[in-house]
Amino acid sequence: MAEEPPVKLSLPLEFQQDIFSSAREEDQLVLIARGLGLVRIVTNLLHSYDAAGNNLILLVGADDRENGWIGEALAEHAAISMSPKARGLSLVNTDLMSVGTREKMYARGGIFSITSRILIVDFLSSLLDPAMVTGMVVLHAERKNKAGFLKAFSDSPEPFTMGFSPLATMMRNLFLRTPSLYPRFHVAVAKSLEGRRKAEVIELEVPMTEGELKKANSGLEMDDWNLDSALHKNFDTIVRRQLDPVWHRTSFRTKQIVRDLTLLRSILHSVLTYDAVNFNKYLDTVLAASSPPPGSTRQTQSPWLFLDAAHVIFDTAKRRVYTAKINDNDAIGANGAVPESLRPVLEEQPKWALLAEILEEIERDVYFNPELQDNSNGTILIMCGDQGTCHQIREYLQTMHVIPEENKEAVDGDDDPTSKPSAAYMMRRRLRNYLAWKRDFAKVSASLFAENQKSINGTSDKGSQNSRGKGPPNKRRRMRGGGAAASSTTRTANGSIRMAGDRDSHIASLLADLAPTEAEAQQKNEIAADPLDEAEENFFELYEMNELVVVHPYDGDMDEHVLEEVKPRYVIMYEPDAAFIRRVEVYRSSHGDRNVRVYFMYYGNSVEEQRYLSGVRREKDAFTKLIRERGNMAVTLTHDTSGLDPQEAFLRTVNTRIAGGGRLAATAEPPRVVVDVREFRSSLPSLLHGRNMVVVPCMLTVGDYVLTPNICIERKSVRDLISSFSNGRLYNQAETMLLHYKNPMLLIEFDAQKSFTLEPFADLSATVGAASLHASDVQSKLVLLTLAFPRLRIIWSSSAYQTAEIFEELKKQQDEPDPIKAVQIGLEQGDEAGENRPFSQVPQDMLRAVPGVGGKVLGRLTLEMGSVADVANAEEEVLARMVGKEAARQIWRFFNRSVFDD
């Protein structure tokens, strides 16, 4: 290493040391390929400052998990290098900490992990003196931009390649000169990783079940988008981003297609990960959720459901679970005869069998080379995509040797050659659960989504014996006519696919067929006992490390931890993940004495393979592009910030958007604006500050900004506007503003990057009298709003920057607002004005959706109860005492009503 820091570091690899020393020397933006140990480098860097003491360092943009890890690692480092000055990491998050506490903490110094919002508030209220800040470290620079000494880190290069010379922009925002890029193919990286023996990687291609791929693809081809790009992980986000500038103007139809696209992608994903039964279950849910309420005039149904391909998907999915023979002569009426028509098929995921094979091979391997020459444990680590898959694999491994009819004492390592591992047991169990669920679900969907239909047809003719699990009556009639199509889907009158309500008799027969055998019944308890905690920490002391199979989902940077802790001898990658391969490489090279063998599984020729490959390719492309850009960039960055007041420059950079050149108009007494603290998520307060206004952060009950004693402003982005129109919040806000201020104003702020127009009217050519039909668009709601509140003024602003100018204009020759008064306005008599009572927004929105909850009730509940869960669990009488009988009854019923009975 070039310079020897006075502290002990733990960066085993050369390229990591390189990054560290160059980042230490000068401010820069470090872009690094995924899986190369970003957090580890950051931690070391932080530690080197921490150990030096006398610092105030801000870490911005770290999420909870990273905070946890970095905090832990810092403590560890401090212990190792015995630096008495190190203070570790303190968290400054949310408003949990009072102002006083924060001030004290800042005065003490150390390393703080802080959210950008609080950071700005504290800067503005001079709680935190910018001069004191030694530096900042920004994580996830792809999302946020910050500035002092500044080190920015990111390990996803792709976002940097979007838009026009994005790297340069980002660098300018960050006031950074030097980007360092460390792609996987960087010489140093390659040297460190490949110089020593590479980890053995064995790629295994799994042939897909026939039909699976076809099915998946046909689902996507129906859209106009080309298939190839659809494979990429973020395809729908990309489409969305492209549409974003005009999002509020796109038609309902387009929005729906984009939404469907997302849905289809998730279906695609589930084909690969879920087992057959679960997949079918998921499809059922999708179908129920997207079928329109019967009798609705508007065609709200997703278009893809009408296509043949959709039919194919549903059909195939079902056939993977069970098939029907066509001896369907017994109609529903003949209940007595249990038909043999449904037969479970229960296709297994091909990967399962392969997994079993690999495990067997490993076992043999261990058997032949029993002596471990190295440090690693004999553990087998299986990595998979998410918690769900994890669970699935775990269950499979536990049950794969259980053969329903035969010997039940089969366990792992059984060398009876006849018992081939199979998932039959698990699948049967799943199917049983599924059928039970399905029975309930039919009821649920009937009671939830066919309410109108039922009321039309009357519910009196409920069947006596088999009323369970049957759809609404008219559905049954149609089924009778439908005849042979028992297990497939049928099309209803309006052309869409509906779930064919499987007849009870069929389900009964299937259930009888699946009735747990004795062996299964015995197994059941065992499995129920350890569903989750197998992979959790507590097993470390319970089991011998050498004989463990650990199943773990991919988890970003935390994977490094897993590798370090488990020290696996064998790694099986159930799904491809480029970052993890790198992590294994790093791990392997960092510990020369450990052997790792990696098995790498993917479905040949499948979406999964292509997604993986294109992911790798994109990352490589991104880096290539960035390197090229860095080559061209030198000139653009030479502009200096010395002309600006340092504090302003600092704040400006903290902002997410850079305004154009700020004019500095020096006035004797700076104008003052009272701003609600919740508004600090937007860039406007910083822009106001940039225009030399004093921004006073307060907890406002009424309005977002108070410009003068008379002017109060409620800020809405277009999207907010639409949503607060529809939930009625804007109406209430306007009402209270009018009550307390002489000049209430509604600010409609458009996004600078988006078009400065509202959604065009649905159809102007439509008959004039049909105006009432379109009462749902924004304009008509605006009209209603102005009619209801003639005194409410509307400010239209094309960007936050423009808003700042307007504010300045409005404030001219006006009195300054009084912050204390502004805070008190709107508070109830009972509330102590001094006591700040911030409420969290989302839970409140949830409560508002509950029937019986109006403004008053909401206020009571949020004051008296702790959380949504508390309200849900409260007894009716308790609620009644707070909000009155009627509301309590409605609320209680909402939470406790069972969707199974109608």
Place this chain on the structure above:
Amino acid sequence: MPWEYSDIPADFVLGNTTCALFLSLKYHRLHPEYIYSRIRALAGKYNLRILLTMVDIQNHEESLKELSKTSLINNVTIILCWSAQEAGRYLELYKSYEHAAPTSIRAHQSTSYSDKLVEFITVPRSINKTDAVGLVSNFGSVRTAINAKPEEVALVAGWGEKKVQRWCQTVREPFRVKK
């Protein structure tokens, strides 16, 4: 929409207490004093005075800033439109809603249980309707779904880790942020 000529200070009279002036920004740039004389002519009449402004120039910022200030001083409400059709539509809407009650923008009207249910569950970000249906159909009632452990929710098809985390966090998040 029936209309007639009349000698009135406003461009359009849309009701007993409502009137509208029409202004094109293009014109406003040429004759900035015009609109002020028109507003003066209104002379305190009408309760709601709409300044229907058509944005037909690219660099509208200055003008709009000025008009915002004007609206505050002169008690006019600015409504922007981007085409003549849109302007006409606004006028039409003002007329037809003259006596309408503002119900559609007030707090929610009661809807069916299923709508409410879906609405309730989909409040936290990224949870969609499919997820909502999946959730209640697995747990039976909203209450059990709220009380479910994250691991249990994760078993519902379609519920990934993020959704599970958001859901479980939100329902347990305290209403009041404690100091």
